[in-house]
Amino acid sequence: MAETRKVALTVNGQGYEKEVEVRYTLADFLRHGLGLTGTHLGCEHGVCGACTILIDGRSARSCLTLAVQADGRQITTVEGIAPSPDQLHPLQQAFRDHHGLQCGFCTPGMLTTLLEFLRDNPDPTEAEVRVAISGNLCRCTGYQGIVAAALDAAKRMRETKTAP
């Protein structure tokens, strides 16, 4: 019988208590244990960035984190970015407006990464945005739309004084 542990964590503001196999990655736990399939798994070895989530506000690859390590932590996934079910976050809206996604596979990782980045740096240069998403692979957009969306989102949030 595989070894399990009980974990208690908060995901997108909601508390969960679950028994989890200790070898389970946080990504698999979010997807299979909690049904939050917005977090995508591309490479499963820390290269593609699609599985990026926030742990206590810091971006991390959920395929390189064990679910047991999330015990007691606050997790934010792509499902937790929008302020309400019928309203997009300014960053999401900017992705929509600037063709920041096509197939959408990299999008959850792009959004979570940029959310943390824009908190650290609300007024970035284009070069800084490109470095910030250097750990996220996109095979559709050529990154142009994503960079434009990030810069526009930063501008909109500064103008409306919205916290990322």
Add this chain to the structure above:
Amino acid sequence: MKPPPFSYHNPKTIPEALALLGRLDNAKLLAGGQSLMPMLNMRFVLPDHVIDLNQVDGLSYIREAGEEIEIGGMTRQRDIEFSDLIRKKCPLMHEAILQVGHRQTRNRGTLGGSLCHLDPSAELVTVAAALDATVLVDGRNGRREVAFADFPRSYMASAVEPDEILSAVRFPVWPDSHGYAFVEFARRHGDFAIVSAAALLEEDGAGKILRTSVTIGGVAAAPVRLPAVETGLKGAKASPELFREACEAYRKIDALEDVHAPKSYRQHLAAVLSRRALEAAHARAQQRPARH
């Protein structure tokens, strides 16, 4: 692409972690997980026990210790990146850490994990060699100090024994006026360098070299320093010609060869990047306030 079954342990203190290491067979220490987790996912490693150091107290800090800076083994690379103390006293490390992986991996990855993993191309390994760091290793019989020159034992194998833990690293501080540069060549931003070069330079007001350290990463199992070149530069007046001539020595390193680059290309990069690093370090030494 899922980790194999293992038993998980999360000690809260170093003695507790050491006791587990002493008692358990085939155990792996889990630091930031940015190398071990991919290796588990790909089943390159099959440990019976994973001992997670993330809850061990007192392993994450950056502080001044006399003339040196001491950094705890579990200090995140991000904390080094944003440390004012590192930026001021150890600017070589600041410049290097910006080239370590990506934002997401630096948020988790640790100093101790990177050094113990000992990838030949890892930036922090090259920095530790460049600065003549001292590694503090805890074991059942207490703490021992390992000079970084003696830290790499062979390819991706360090002097930390299976029942020991790297608890901290001390980095000597160079005078405020020193020049520094960390340059690397990688296929993509954030990749491991194919070759990297770290240069430190102390000059007098007239551009005479008082002391230098030149380290090449990615060319061999451990970072390469050539004492003859460093001694040769001492006392000379810094100039592009001097650096160009001196750096030809790095072309003769018996370099690694792999799928990323043949030996001859690594040797070429070693000569070019060491020269660029010295030139950049010299330019900075000229700009920074003189010592006296």
